[in-house]
Amino acid sequence: MIMNKRFSTLLAAALVAGGLSTNVMAADIATTDLKDGQFIHLSTATGGTTYLTMDAKGDFSTVDASDWSGKINSLLGSLWQVKLIPHTTQAGTTYTYSFTNRLSGQLLSVKLQSDVDGGGRSENITANEKGGNTEWAYAAGNALYAIKGDTVFTIGTSGSALTFGATKATAAQSNTTMYLGDVSASAVTLKASDFNALVKANAGRLFFTDENVSSTEKNVLTANKWEAVAAKIKSDGSDFDAAGSEVLYLTNGKEYKNRLNDAMDAATKTQKEYLLVDYNFYDPSKEFNVLKADTIAVEPASATVANFANRTKIAKHHPATAAFTVTYYIPNDSMVIAPAYVQTSIPVATTLEAMHTALPTEGKIDAVKTVVDYLKAGVTLFSTQDKATDFSEGTKFTEAKKFTEAGASGSAKTGQDLIDAVKKAIKEITYSKDAAEKKKQEAYVAKVNAYLTALNGLVITTVSTNSAAALVSTSAIKDGANYADGLNSLTVAAVSPAKQVVIRKLSNTKVLTIGQITSTTETHGNLIATIKTSDKDATIGGDATIAEGLYYVIDAEKEESAGVANKYYGLYFDESPVNAADYVAKAQAFNPYAQFVVSKAAGVDKGNYTIENRATADAKWQGVTNVVDKDNNVFAINGDTIQLVAADDVDADNAYIGFKYITTNDAKNNKFTITSAADVLAGQTIVMVKDSSLKIAEGEMLFTLTPSEETEYGVNEDLINVSYTIYNDADSTYLVKKDGNYRFIHESNIAPADITKFYMIVVDTDSTYVLADGLDDATKMVISTQYKTISAMDLDERNDMFIVKPQSAPASYKSLPKHVRIQAINGDYAAVNAKNQAIAVREGDLKADAYDNLDFIFWLDTAHYENAAPYTYYITKGVKATEEVAASRLYMWNSVDSADVKDANKELPYIYGAGANRVMFRTASIMAQDTLLVPTMDAAAKIDTVSIAAKPAGSADGLKHNVKAGVKNFQFSFEFASKDADNEYNIVCQNNNGKNYVHNINGVLAMGPKEDAVVVNVLDVTPEDEAATGNETINAEGVKVIAANGGVQIIGAQGKKVVITNILGQTVANTVLSSDNATIAAPQGVVVVAIEGEDAVKAIVK
Structure with a gap:
């Protein structure tokens, strides 16, 4: 493995705190040697190599010491920063301690609470405890302890958990399972997973906390976000190799399409940019090479790659120039990045391009710069042709008449013309009279002349058929130790002596480059670059202070990867099960899936938070939290950059947000419409087609929605959702999911357990809903706008919203029981005559028995209200004391089933005019909602019971005929006479026989069809009349x-x-x-x- 030779001498000087051991074993530390802020291990034995560790969430475990390569999170989790807390006593100053975990930023926190008789815990402690004790005493051999009252509480280690003891005592109790141990000072060679774990907290960013480049220069390491890719490469850098040395490639994620594939026969390869040392410069000493992000000939791999060498012929950078080793130093939390290879040959075309790029910006003369840029464009055009039809092999740049004045493809100018234009511009320069500025201009001209010299002899050597660039050479730059003419593969060699990323101070600027540092005193003119994963003084925990509570969370990550904008930047996170995008455009107070609960981790007052989705209770972000923009509440956590917005507009007392909620009573008392919320389908409702499947169509369909039991959910289980069965009253069918799709099934053909329950999930607004048959591994209703059919689609498919609301205007009059007057629009009032017949009269009518105001007052009593459309009533009136009737009230009655029986005495005739049966009143009382007790007209007969269904044997009354009608002949509704009418109704009997509308025929109320039915107003009564009724x-x-x-x-x-x-x-x-x-x-x-x-x-x- 390629190692940086600097480390052995530098460790003891600049990067190592005094007194740290250099071996793996954690030597015990006496409390007198502890320093405030020092990192230690909490080991399980004296001089032990097994340490107590904590993960980012605060869970405990243990880890065995190692070189930590590939185990960086285990290392950081085993590090505890000690804070010394002084206490002044008569004997002097003593100390207690707090321990902050390096990985999680949480203080070691345990509640001093026992749950067994005699003290202690029934189970070991597996996770940090929020709100626990964080201040501990320590005595060698007694682990950590705290004294509270007359009890000593002790914690130690056992397996991957903490033991807990509680003893009635005032002194430390023996517990030999936890010791304070020193940390190792050995450098950690990072693997790709280690590097990525270290930079995750700040989304891949690196920071220079000491020396850095000048403000006029770009630091490629701090300007990008990095991810490490592991690779294995041969010792000479000539190819990747499974048996080679392990190196890291650092990519910024920026991608390029259409590169050559491994077989070099098609442009199908996607390449990324990598950090590399750019050796493509006309500088034989190869010193002060710039670091940049660019593509390389072959993507990093851990095995041999086809055509590795051939592909370097046509590339600007050899893959090995992007190979690095990265080592990490625990004491000051920094890393050293060292290049593994130096390129020993340079492609000519890229050297010429680099020379132009390197022309000074200070002292430039615009007239010269213009023509130099034209010349450079011509050179680039000359060396990037891949067809012999443009430039054949052997073509000289100075003779090729293929350019315009601006260096573009054309036929007016030769390359020499472009060169002469630069020389002419130089001759015509009028230099500045300011000496300093003139010096800069002369320096600029000198670099331009050097560029012109480098172009001498520029010629096409080969026109490649599978390259994007022609192969060229010049008189000065040819194949040799430093340059390749494109005919040969690029070559590399191991860096020797070892170099690393440094800051180099030039005459008037600081630049980022690579250089040699052998010790703090032997820096070879370079400045040490302290590279860290945070710009904070200490990377332990985080520096964010956030008030616990409810928030919206905005994606504040501006770039998805280097140079690639994050398309979700500025959007709000949403974890709704029906939102595949996981984002919404704005805050939604009605949507708990777009709200998050922020809480501090155990044992911290800042810097470590858990951010849980309010509805799912999933911890989307958890761990170390740092400030990015304090003024705008922007933070870095778990590698993401987020913005928190206080959800002050959320009604914290409303547990039902997020779902359609209908109270049980409202569900009983209303019917509902379910219509599309789409503009092109607005108002269209769900209907059934012939095969029982669903579509959307014009018209109104009314549904009965029956809610399920309420279910608690969410972070604090303080939210409630409800699902509903959907019943179509018109044809007695339920909406169900069957055989993978939705359809209507008749209630007689489905068991109650098989009826689908639908969640109505709020989406987009607080009144539009997605209808889903579950919240996990379920489907939802989606409409085909072309065919208007409804299908069952997965929850992560596109959404179709519906509007679910009660029938917009009730089809009938709706009221609680009360007194009313019923007045026809011609001014007549409904009343009851002496024969208990319904009539229409006015005050003062009938001189012998004039009607007064109180005769027009009736009592509306609820007949049917559950899922009622229309709402039905018993229309009743008090029985006068003079009437010899046992029952207490008169009930309005449709006498249709008695009309065919003629009363011989004509005392109670049922027929009026040409066959219209009268509206009558007869005595009755309510036995139950759908059952009346109806007395007969003579004392010998018994009381009849009239129920919903007529009794087969009939019922005898005083007229000796069968009362065949059920209770619906006593039930009436007030249906709107027209859509535009206000308080104008038809009185409708609920027997639905086609002649169930009340008519006013010359002052007699009788039944008939809807046509010409009487139109009435339902009027409230005055408090005085209310009292006068005696009710x-x-x-x-x-x-x-x-x-x-x-x-x-x-x-x-x-x-x-x-x-x-x-x-x-x-x-x-x-x-x-x-x-x-x-x-x-x-x-x-x-x-x-x-x-x-x-x-x-x-x-x-x-």
């Missing part, structure tokens, strides 16, 4: 129930139990009254008040 104040044998604002007042029920429930049957109060006049709080709306020993009554709380 709000209920007397029961001396007990009075009065509805009040925010509660119910109960008089005369002291000592009795009272239960109050809402209309859903949920108990809101259950108590025994201690007062004869008590007020109980209750929610707004209708409540049922049940008093011990009394009938239950309803009250309306305001």
